[in-house]
Amino acid sequence: MPRYKNYDENLVLEKAMNVFWEDGYKATSIRMLEKEMGINQFSIYASFKNKKELFIKAIQKYREHTAKNIYKDLLKPDAGLSELKTFLLKAADKKTAKFKYKGCLVVNTAAEIGIKDADINREVIMYYDSIYNMLRNILLNSIAKNEISSNINVEQYANFLLGVMQGISVASKTMNTKQLADFVSVAIAQIE
């Protein structure tokens, strides 16, 4: 009986995610989203309720996106020191400049919204909680593989690496390539 949607909610959400990633929450207008998502405002509100809910869904989508792409190798159950090193060096590399200037959507959100909105803040916390667990697992694997000393405090080092990763996201916008490489190489030296 009913008429069917002629757009893919999952696909337009991914497009919305990219707009928010590029421009931030406040600076992204519904008109821009309308244009980039390729659907009418009415459809945006029909599918995602309002701008804030769309943004929250976009953060969740970003989590999926980074898990499938950026953190893919780090999320392998047996990922260890070599995967971590590869990741960090790549994050500081010139060739990833296109990514660099956008930074991390979640870091950008933390900086822009902070704790001013409880719902959005919850998503930020959840995101970094999953990154923390990922890092913790990598450290445990690295110890098991004898890649790093078993004397370290795993939780402490996981939090250190989490802080470094958040630092990299900002530093990718404020530092040049040499500075970024310096930052990352000293951070790596600390764990190995």
Next chain:
Amino acid sequence: MPRYKNYDENLVLEKAMNVFWEDGYKATSIRMLEKEMGINQFSIYASFKNKKELFIKAIQKYREHTAKNIYKDLLKPDAGLSELKTFLLKAADKKTAKFKYKGCLVVNTAAEIGIKDADINREVIMYYDSIYNMLRNILLNSIAKNEISSNINVEQYANFLLGVMQGISVASKTMNTKQLADFVSVAIAQIE
């Protein structure tokens, strides 16, 4: 002959700085500034040209502000490892929570604007250049005082510390106190 301004430009700029620090560039409206600065819109435009110029002046003011307050001890010509450690531990401390949730105006700006506006980006770069020089000087002093090994690459470690400090600014919004303390203590362990 002429009538004189009955507000202090330096004082209203400091108030503007605090509004931008709290809410960011885009989310701060001229009406809000009018209210917080305690002067009419006309006067804002007469003194600071437009919103963007006011924001840039606010960043410069922030540089003065942090130099006189937050970085006061670190900027002493002979500041060394002990000053640095005190600073980092304080940055991760619970008692500074009021500051914590605002983060750093410049990190917030880097996340929000990034390289999208060349004039604003220039201020961000300049700010962190001065922090870099401060950190480099501290490391040189620390070596001279035999507080740290003279084998380290000073520029490399200065960039590491710069990255850590940018990380702390974000982490103050995403981490709990324990996590922040972990992050900072491992970072300190790396230099001493």
Next chain:
DNA sequence: TTTGTTACTAAGTAATTGCTTAGTAAACGG
């Protein structure tokens, strides 16, 4: 083909954005 349900387009809402302008008040040399 009719009917009921949902999805579309396009126009419009009030409120807010950054910024301007017209008119008046304050200062002080003459």
Next chain:
DNA sequence: CCGTTTACTAAGCAATTACTTAGTAACAAA
């Protein structure tokens, strides 16, 4: 007192904001 210069207040500008609504089109069962 006057005259000139600058600073103030308050109203108003067009453009944009997030969001809605009225009307129509598409679907599929009856």
